[in-house]
Amino acid sequence: MTLYEAELVVGPRESVADGVLALTLRHPSGADLPAWRPGAHVDVVLGPGLERQYSLCGDPADRGTWRIAVLREADGRGGSAYVHGRLAPGDRVRVRGPRNHFALEPAPRYRFVAGGIGITPILPMLAAAEAAGAEWTLLYGGRTRASMAFVEELGRYGDRVRIAPQDETGLLDLDPVLAALPAGTLVYCCGPEPLLDAVQERCPPRLLRVERFRPREAEPGGNTEFEVVLDRSGRTLVVTPDVSVLDTVRAAGIEVLYSCTEGTCGTCETDVLEGVPEHRDSVLTEAERESGETMLICVSRCRGKRLVLDL
Template sequence: MTDQLSTSHSSTATLEEDDREIRATVIERVVAADDVILLTLAASDGAPLPPWRPGAHIDIHLGNGLVRQYSLCGDPDDRTTFTIGVLNAPAGRGGSSYIHQSVHVGDEVTIAGPRNHFEIEPAGRYLFIAGGIGITPIAAMIGEAIRSGTPWALVYGGRTEQSMALREELVALGDSVTLWPQDTSGLIDLSRVLGSPEPGTAIYACGPEPLLGAIETICKATWNAGALHLERFTPKAIDDSADTAFELELAQSGRRITVPAGGTALAALAEAGVHILSSCGEGTCGTCETPVLEGVVDHRDSVLTTEEQDCNDCMMVCVSRAKGPLLVLDV
């Protein structure tokens, strides 16, 4: 992926919620498309890697102090390696450029995870829509659909065919795959792709924000709630100009902590000595998800679906706030 990702997800913990840090060695580096490389990693001590399912991502701790998340696109049955795709994004926050320039075969990195907030769920049919490097989690999902015998279709867009990673492997799967290079075919015709809602079909989409925003708009208008599952690269824009202070109550100890208008719940908790595992700091990765027992959350993450936010039973403490004076956390 690019520097960050975000997801819509089920808040139920899965086998991929693994916070151990593992030293891993790059055993293969392949140029997969224009500005895209595939890195294959193995545990440096030869031990089996943690299990995962399609949609999962890992954290990579880079030598320059950055931590970034990248989707796994290999074979979940292979416990010896992890494979990720990395798009070189010079305008990003530095992670992808660092990997392209400085991470090579034989180098060691620290990884954590996998974590999965974009897990593929059983459905009668799958419609996959990918834009650019968003193909990485989708590729693993297609493998799952094939293994389960579930009908599926993929619409895969990119700037050019040469910029589209994994295109040859995907085209070899037959008529279920539609490549949509922008330079020859224009933008994906979403009104045609999504124009006929089908009961039992689950839509999984990953790619740049303009694509996902357009998909979301169409699906909200015409598809059943819950049919669409998204993974975002970047956080949604938030207006924080009217932020006010609020309090957090920690249910397990009864402590009260004040979150100032210009600060985050994550930072306030850390200052009070309460450690919540976090990674992106932008509400995009889901690592800092924290259970909420009372109060109304001002959800500002790019992970939870609208339906999940309405449940009001968790929050991403790195960005989300309270709509009232108090939130009670199960901490």
């Protein structure tokens, strides 16, 4: 699949919480941007070797702009510092996407749980659930009320939204939200890993949809050597135990899209034509893993001796 990619213009910056900036992106000509659905994210190329993924948190009906929000991370890898310190209105950045591994599925009722900047993909989901007439609630936690983005914007939903800053209420009380879920309920959660783990402990996997900012820990096990056949390129490559499929393919001179190299962004997702992938990513759903139709070649490997990829 060919993704949209263009130089977009940075619009006004808005402080939506302590350490969180929201900004808009638009095409220089004013042309429409590609349509997107709640849960989608885009890749923003901030400079050489500095590419980050940000969830779209605006209105999908607004085809003229995309809105993202960026948390200033003191111990980050440079992306958030660049956005906060150097990216100014009128600047241009290369943006690719959107892609969506956290799509809002139709359901009669939802339970949304967000932690910190994890509110960004969920924000447009609330509007979509509201427009669809679904029954829903949101439990939203953060360190302090001042650090929690879009609190004022969420006020229009009344008591369906519970704002729970840790310094006021302690850790999120998940049990009342997730216990005895009514039939037809889906749970959507985005936030730090401890929150995702806590929600997973309380929620059946078939009802839960999560998005991670960090890769989940890989299960212990040694890597083995296997062959990768590149169907379109007519090449057969050997993937050694200490090298990823992505690095093997790139070393052979095959151009592929990639970004995070840790299995969280979905940029390198590749169709599998033959063979059984050993999934090690933090993106694909259990159903997608079981189908074996795609894999993230930056971290995932092969359960047998041979894979055939659409490359």
